[in-house]
Structure formats: structure tokens, C-alpha cells
Amino acid sequence: MSFLSHVVAFFTTGSNWTGSSGIVALSLEQAKLSVVAVVAAIIAGVGAGALLGHSGRGSFAVVNAANAARAVPSFALLTLIAIQPAIVRLQEGGFLTAVITMFALAVPPILTNAYVGVRDIDPAVRSAALAMGMTPGQLLRQVELPLALPLVMAGIRTAAVEVVATATLAAYVGVSDLGTYIFTGLATRNNVETFSGALVVAVLALAVDLVLAAAARGLTPVGLRSPSRSWRRGTVSLATIRPRRTT
Amino acid sequence: MLPLVGSAGPLFQWSWISSQSGTILSLLVQHIELTAIAVGIGLAISLPLGVAAWRLPALRTPLVGFTGLLYVIPSVALMALLAPLTGFFSVTTAEVALVSYTLLILLRNTVAGLSSVPADAHEAARGMGYTQLEELFKVQLPLALPSVLAGLRVATVTTIGLVNVTAFIGQGGLGQLIIQGFGEDFNTPIVVGLVLSVVLAGVADAILVGVEHLVLPWRRAGAGARR
Numbered sequence A: 001m002s003f004l005s006h007v008v009a010f011f012t013t014g015s016n017w018t019g020s021s022g023i024v025a026l027s028l029e030q031a032k033l034s035v036v037a038v039v040a041a042i043i044a045g046v047g048a049g050a051l052l053g054h055s056g057r058g059s060f061a062v063v064n065a066a067n068a069a070r071a072v073p074s075f076a077l078l079t080l081i082a083i084q085p086a087i088v089r090l091q092e093g094g095f096l097t098a099v100i101t102m103f104a105l106a107v108p109p110i111l112t113n114a115y116v117g118v119r120d121i122d123p124a125v126r127s128a129a130l131a132m133g134m135t136p137g138q139l140l141r142q143v144e145l146p147l148a149l150p151l152v153m154a155g156i157r158t159a160a161v162e163v164v165a166t167a168t169l170a171a172y173v174g175v176s177d178l179g180t181y182i183f184t185g186l187a188t189r190n191n192v193e194t195f196s197g198a199l200v201v202a203v204l205a206l207a208v209d210l211v212l213a214a215a216a217r218g219l220t221p222v223g224l225r226s227p228s229r230s231w232r233r234g235t236v237s238l239a240t241i242r243p244r245r246t247t
Numbered sequence B: 001m002l003p004l005v006g007s008a009g010p011l012f013q014w015s016w017i018s019s020q021s022g023t024i025l026s027l028l029v030q031h032i033e034l035t036a037i038a039v040g041i042g043l044a045i046s047l048p049l050g051v052a053a054w055r056l057p058a059l060r061t062p063l064v065g066f067t068g069l070l071y072v073i074p075s076v077a078l079m080a081l082l083a084p085l086t087g088f089f090s091v092t093t094a095e096v097a098l099v100s101y102t103l104l105i106l107l108r109n110t111v112a113g114l115s116s117v118p119a120d121a122h123e124a125a126r127g128m129g130y131t132q133l134e135e136l137f138k139v140q141l142p143l144a145l146p147s148v149l150a151g152l153r154v155a156t157v158t159t160i161g162l163v164n165v166t167a168f169i170g171q172g173g174l175g176q177l178i179i180q181g182f183g184e185d186f187n188t189p190i191v192v193g194l195v196l197s198v199v200l201a202g203v204a205d206a207i208l209v210g211v212e213h214l215v216l217p218w219r220r221a222g223a224g225a226r227r
Helices: A003-012 A023-055 A059-069 A074-082 A085-090 A095-119 A123-131 A136-173 A179-187 A191-219 A227-240 B014-019 B021-055 B057-072 B075-086 B091-115 B119-127 B132-169 B175-184 B187-215 B217-226
Strands: none
Touching: A003 A191, A023 A059, A023 A095, A023 A136, A023 A179, A023 A191, A059 A095, A074 A085, A074 A095, A074 A136, A074 B132, A074 B175, A074 B187, A085 A095, A095 A136, A123 A136, A136 A179, A136 A191, A136 B075, A179 A191, A179 B075, A179 B132, A191 B057, A191 B075, B014 B021, B014 B187, B021 B057, B021 B091, B021 B132, B021 B175, B021 B187, B057 B091, B075 B091, B075 B132, B091 B132, B119 B132, B132 B175, B132 B187, B175 B187, B187 B217
């Protein structure tokens, strides 16, 4: 049998899909890890970023720290956290290690984008909102956050791509998710398993990216949409916010 | 920092570092080589593709879409997907994956740079009797350079981080130290790998900023004038 027919056989064998080490269970584990980390990062990152952009205080230090944090390779962070005795005592199977690492990676792009999004709002819009009698809280919730939403969503998308990648690496420190196929396959030289696992991971990563792109469009205020220039958005964010990946 | 000191050993065990300095140095050199080759090939592919995508809008969406698709795939998975074609533990697999991740950044920035060339410059070049090729090399590409160099900085720093992951297929430069530290339950190699890769990224970025200053003298002058 050729390599590809082995791969087809991998996916058409029912027992590879079911059970605690089947494709379904491992995909769910990867999704669970990613959702926990991203949701926590959204709460922390959008909250802190929006407040900084709103008040402008201390922003220089925080944004620079966030950028510096992004130079840390997630692979190093993941393994370093994994071997700390305090962490080892608290967990079974690497879940906590993975969540901490993914959270640390996801916060900086979300925070930076939320900060820039709120900071760069036209001051006239702010003045108008205040002149209408809005409280600072209302200004933030009803004006600043909706206007910053396209950038915030771009940040979440960048973070999610990183997180799914790191979730795959998490199998190396003992999490049972889709990365398990890749690492087990590499260790046992089972190339079919490695390739098949990678295929599922790639599909999952692309699906996450597409869903978030659609969500970003849906959530963008109508007045800010510009469908014909969608390919440029990435360019703008590359120049200013610098998406990065480390895994 | 007490909780960090336990069975995993000290974060910096200087005796280990000095005894392993030869290995560390050669891994650092390997790390730089893997990065330089990937970014070099990425640039060599992206510049002509970027010019093509800029000139032919019909090519732009598929090219940006395809490179974007590559960018989204996690690196471990991408290497595993390439492996049946390029070998499971080969440098080629590592380099193809690393190059793939540079393409999106470099291509987008090349197209953006070329698109931002002012119409006046185009008119002036035509008025001076430049041929299309002359205009491309003497006017448009030089004016696109700030954007290309900005992309090069991001691509370089990104690649330095990603090289670590290629340790899983037997390459990896400093990533080898990370695998070793994890395998031995020993902090120092991981911290050395982490710190050196961050420092390397910082140094590479600083060098590219220097290059920017050297090759874009008009920008420096402009910045001065504005102040």
C-alpha cells in the first residue's frame, strides 16, 4: 500500500475515531484547552488594554512589556513551566502547564490591539459622546469598545492561531490532544500517524481562523466595514501591531 | 523566587553552562544558519512574487490567501505534513516550513510597499523616460524598501522563535537545549535556550534597524526635518 492509502485507512478505521484516544476525544481536549486559555486572555487582555487606551496612563510600559513578552519562544516557556515541581504537584497530564503558557502567549496581542484600538479613536467622537452626557463607563462600553472591535478581533485571531499551535505542542508535555498523534508518531517512526494527526490539526487551525474571521466581520460596526479592501487589513496590522508566531 | 528552585535544579547553573559552552555555541551558530537560510530564501521568493501580485491584481488574492493558509497551520503539524515529501528528520523539512512562515509577512509587506508608491513618483519616472524595468528597480522598489524591511524584521524575529520547534525533527539549534532540559528535568538548558533565543531576536532586530538607517538615508533626513 502507498503512503496515502495508509493515511486514508487511518481515517476510515472506526476505532481511530472513538474512545479516549480517538480523534474525537483528542480534538475535544485540544478545543477545551484552547477555549479556556483564549477566554481568560480575552478577559484580561481586552480589559487591561481598553482601560489603558481609555486613560492613557502607564500604557508605554505595559505595551512595551507585552511586545517583549512576545519574543519568548512558547516551546521554551511550555517546557520550563512543565518541569517546575510546584506545577507538577498541582496537575495531572500537563493541562495547567499548557493553559498557563497559552494564556501568557495570547494576552499580549489581544492587549496591544485593544489598547491601540481604543487609543486611536477620533477625539471628536469622544467629545461628542461626553457632550451627549455619557459617563466614562458608558463612553467605554458604548462607544470606544465597539469602535475598537475590528482591531480587538484581529488581536484575538492572532492569539487564537498561536494558541492552537501551542495546544499542539502541549502533547509534548503530557496533554492528550491532537499533538499526541504527531509526537507519538515521530517517536515511534509511525509516519502515517504523524501525518494523519497533522492533517487534523491543520484542518482545525484553519477552521478556527475562518470562524474568527467571520465573527470579526459580523461584529464590526456597519460603518467601519470595507469588504473590498479586506486583504489590506493584515498589512495595516503587520505594520503597526506586528502579529507574530512562536510555534 | 523560591518555588522555582526545586527538583528541576537552579535556573542558571553556571558550572553546567561553562562545561557546555562549546555545545551551546555550536547550537547558537546552527540556529543562526537555519534562520538566515530561511529568511534569505523567503525574501528571494517573496520579492518577485510580491511584484507579480502588485502588478497583477488577479494573482493577489490567491497568493495572499495561500500564504495566509500556510501561516495558520501550526509549525509541528506543517513539518509533519511536509515530511513524507522531504524526509521525516531532514533539514529540508525544517527549512521549507520556516520559509513558509516568512512568505505571508514578506509578501504582504512587499505588495503594501509597492502599492504605497506615490503617483507623483510614477509620473516623474515616466517623464524622465525610464523604461518599466528601470522604474521598478530605480524608483518603485527603493520606495517600497521601508515596508519590505519592516517585514524582514518581523519575519526574522518570528523565524528565530520557530527554529526552536524544528528540534522535534532533529534540527532546532537552541531548541535542542530545550528538549534536553525537559528530558532531564533540568531548568538551566531551557533557560539558556530561552534567553539566547530572545537575545538573538533582539540583536537581529537591532542589526536590521541599523540596515534600515544605512539604506534609507532619506528617511532619516525626513525624520529629522519633521522635528
